[in-house]
Amino acid sequence: MTTSSQAWIKPAIAAAVLAAAGLGAYYSLSSAPSAPPVTFVDIKGGRITPDDLRGKVVMVNFWATSCTTCVAEMPEMVDTYNKYKGQGLEFVAVAMKYDPPNYVVNFTETRQLPFKVALDVTGEAAKAYGDVAMTPTTFVIDKDGKILKRYVGKPEFAALHKLLEKALRG
Structure with a gap:
């Protein structure tokens, strides 16, 4: 009692x-969750390490040459990169493991992609980013390595630009 x-x-x-x-x-x-500590391998065999990206705002775009939405959005991705690269934006376009490397290299060269293009030949990068299967899937990562946004499908570019501007100021 x-x-x-x-x-x-x-x-x-x-x-x-x-x-x-x-x-x-x-x-x-x-x-926000942290971006996974993935080391990407670019189309020339170079490594893009987490240390290379630390302190920068980064877009990681999973795509494929066989994905019509990916191909359609790529000019806007190029414009976005060109608009913000001078403010510190990094961009890594990660080709899915099923995408033939020679197709990726050809696409990169004929479209003159100005950013880093990586091959995910083992699928480990897509797996590390939450088992990415749908393309395009784009992650925006802040200077502290936190994932600010995940876009599945083509982003609404005006909103993406606002998010990038805020992250680049921060």
């Missing part, structure tokens, strides 16, 4: 537990 002076203890403990759980949920939802 509890006395009236102790009656407040159980509700107070319950309130404290609920508050702690709520705070934990808030921080877990509000903190």
Whole structure:
């Protein structure tokens, strides 16, 4: 039997537990996940390491030469890169493992892609980024290596540009 002076203890403990759980949920939802520490291999065999990208705003675009949406959005991706590269934007276009490397090289050269193009011949990069299967899938990563946004399909470029401008200022 509890006395009236102790009656407040159980509700107070319950309130404290609920508050702690709520705070934990808030921080877990509000903190962006980190980009996986992937080392990409570019079309010339060079390595693009997490250290190369640290401190920069980065777009990682998973695509394929056989993906009509990817091919259609690529000129806007080039324009976006050209618009923001002077402010520190990095861009890595990652060709899916099923995309023949010679197709990727040909596409890169004929379209004169100005950014880094990588081959994911083992599929490890796509797996590390959450088992990317749909193309295009684009990640925007801030200077601290946190994923700000994941776009599946063609992004709405005006909104993407606003996000990049905010991230580049930060």
